[in-house]
Structures are given as C-alpha cells and as structure tokens.
Amino acid sequence: MRPEELFQRFTKLNTATLSDGIKAPHKYLLLLFAIGQCLKGKDRMIPYEHVKKALEPLLKRYAPYAKTLKPELPFWHLQNDGIWELESTESENLPNSGVPGKKTLAEMHGGLTQEDYELFSNNPDIAMSVAQEILDLRYPSSLHEQILETAGIDIESDIGVADDNEPNTSKKFQWFRRHWRDPKFPKEVIKAYENQCAVCRFSIRMDEKPIGLEAAHIKWHQYDGPAKVSNGLALCAIHHELFDAGAFTISPDVYKVKVSDLFSGQGDDEMLGRYDADTLRVLPNVKNDHPNRQYLVWHIKNIYRGDPSSLL
Numbered sequence: 438m439r440p441e442e443l444f445q446r447f448t449k450l451n452t453a454t455l456s457d458g459i460k461a462p463h464k465y466l467l468l469l470f471a472i473g474q475c476l477k478g479k480d481r482m483i484p485y486e487h488v489k490k491a492l493e494p495l496l497k498r499y500a501p502y503a504k505t506l507k508p509e510l511p512f513w514h515l516q517n518d519g520i521w522e523l524e525s526t527e528s529e530n531l532p533n534s535g536v537p538g539k540k541t542l543a544e545m546h547g548g549l550t551q552e553d554y555e556l557f558s559n560n561p562d563i564a565m566s567v568a569q570e571i572l573d574l575r576y577p578s579s580l581h582e583q584i585l586e587t588a589g590i591d592i593e594s595d596i597g598v599a600d601d602n603e604p605n606t607s608k609k610f611q612w613f614r615r616h617w618r619d620p621k622f623p624k625e626v627i628k629a630y631e632n633q634c635a636v637c638r639f640s641i642r643m644d645e646k647p648i649g650l651e652a653a654h655i656k657w658h659q660y661d662g663p664a665k666v667s668n669g670l671a672l673c674a675i676h677h678e679l680f681d682a683g684a685f686t687i688s689p690d691v692y693k694v695k696v697s698d699l700f701s702g703q704g705d706d707e708m709l710g711r712y713d714a715d716t717l718r719v720l721p722n723v724k725n726d727h728p729n730r731q732y733l734v735w736h737i738k739n740i741y742r743g744d745p746s747s748l749l
C-alpha cells in the first residue's frame with residue numbers, strides 16, 4: 438500500500454464537527470493509544486475498561502474542554518471508519534446501533550483490524566509515521582512529545598526503531614512530514630512584541646538574536662489559524678508550551694491572563710499562578726496587531742483547560 442493511501446485512511450476519519458469547525462480529536466486520540474499498544478506487542482483486541490482508563494487522560498488534556506469525559510463515544514463510533522473492530526465476550530449483546538450502556542461496554546473489546554495491526558507490528562516506523570501524521574495535522578509540535586507519552590508511545594524505544602542508519606524498506610513513509618511554518622511569522626510577531634514574552638517579559642538576546650523566545654499561534658495553524666501578528670503572541674518557551682497545553686488563556690478585549698486550576702507542581706506559582714489576572718505586559722504598538730478577539734475566543738473554547746463560560 439502506498440503511504441498516501443494509508444495516511445488517508447488514518448487521518449480522514451468521520452468526526453463530529455464541534456464549535457468553530459473544530460474536528461473532534463477523540464477518535465484520533467484513541468488511535469494513538471491503539472498504535473502504542475500495538476508497538477508494545479499487546480493483544481490486538483483491548484478490553485473496553487482498559488481503553489477507558491487510558492483514554493480519559495488523553496481526552497481531558499487534548500480534546501476541547503468538556504464537563505464529562507465520554508471515552509465510550511470514540512470507542513464505539515470508530516468502528517464506522519473501517520479501521521477499528523469491536524467484539525463482545527457475550528456476542529449476542531453487541532448492539533446493532535446506538536452507543537451501548539456501561540454493562541455491555543464492560544464486556545466489549547476493541548482493536549485495529551487484523552491487517553493494520555500486523556502492518557504496524559511488523560513495521561514500527563510505519564506505525565510511528567501514521568502517529569506523527571495524526572499529530573502534525575492536529576496539534577502544534579510543542580505538544581507532540583507529551584501526547585505520545587500520554588498515549589503510551591515510548592518515544593525513546595519506539596521511535597528509536599526507525600534508525601536512519603538501518604537499511605529500511607519503508608523509509609518513504611518518513612518523507613511525509615509536513616512543515617507549515619511560515620518563516621516570516623515568528624520574526625514579525627517577536628518584533629511586534631519588542632523581543633519580550635507577552636506574559637513575563639522574558640527577553641534574553643545574544644548579538645541581538647532573541648533566545649528562548651517564540652511566536653505562538655493563538656488559533657492553531659492546524660485549524661487554519663493564519664500566520665499574522667494578530668493571531669500571534671510572543672512567548673518564552675515555557676509560556677508557549679503552557680499556552681498550547683491550555684494551562685492559561687487570554688481574555689478577549691482586556692487581555693488578562695487566566696490560569697487553569699488543573700495544573701500544579703514545582704514552579705506552578707512562580708511560572709504560572711502569579712500571572713493570573715494580570716494584563717499582558719507587552720502588546721504591539723499597532724492596534725491592528727493586538728490579539729484578535731476571534732482567535733482568543735477560539736483558544737478559550739477549544740484549548741483552554743477550564744470552563745470557558747467565565748471568559749466569554
């Protein structure tokens with residue numbers, strides 16, 4: 438099979454369209470978990486309870502905020518995409534339609550098709566290319582490593598398999614990495630913010646070249662967020678990653694930092710909590726370059742890990 442066809446099957450799933458045209462990522466997160474299981478040599482068919490336990494943290498962190506997590510939905514609906522099979526230990530209990538109840542789910546197993554499972558098991562680099570393609574299409578690269586880790590894909594050993602020095606028949610799969618970054622965008626954003634992090638004013642330069650300062654997309658480029666200054670924020674590397682992870686967001690109109698209470702740990706207050714309710718410390722001189730309301734609303738609704746209603 439050609440890589441394009443394989444990628445097509447795994448990256449063009451039927452997904453619900455959420456607010457703002459966001460394609461629900463839930464099925465893709467389930468797929469990443471299933472690929473991870475395959476790479477670990479686990480059984481093809483995975484008990485629902487096991488899927489649920491592994492999928493909940495993925496949904497909580499990397500799907501738009503929801504009061505209730507519903508791992509049963511991707512587990513059930515992915516069977517319609519031709520890459521996922523379901524079976525039940527009580528075969529007569531497998532319903533024809535409609536998401537089954539808890540009791541029925543508890544008896545169910547789900548897994549990749551035999552063909553895909555074998556393809557991935559025998560070619561870990563193909564499995565990783567598919568995982569990478571899913572990530573490239575949906576998440577900024579600052580999140581890729583942690584998503585893989587949460588999905589149970591061991592980057593060291595699983596990516597290590599596709600060693601560049603090894604003769605590798607399926608190397609062509611690695612050519613499909615996409616690069617969308619517009620090189621002008623970071624320069625323009627960082628200049629508009631006068632070489633400073635908008636949140637903490639971090640600004641270290643060597644020979645006038647800023648170090649550790651990055652241009653974050655407010656609305657992700659994976660969701661057609663444009664590469665223009667009003668969709669950007671200059672952020673230090675830490676605040677960039679925290680912003681992409683939804684640890685904080687920025688309120689529209691008054692540009693106040695709003696910190697999610699789901700994040701904690703060493704440095705939590707120093708790097709994050711202390712900026713809660715602060716106004717952005719730096720804004721571009723040109724009003725048109727200020728963060729645009731529609732992009733901030735998108736971030737609040739889809740990326741921020743907290744209740745958006747208090748901000749909108």
Ligand SMILES: [Zn+2]
Pocket residue numbers: 634635636637638639672673674675676
């Ligand atoms: Zn910062």
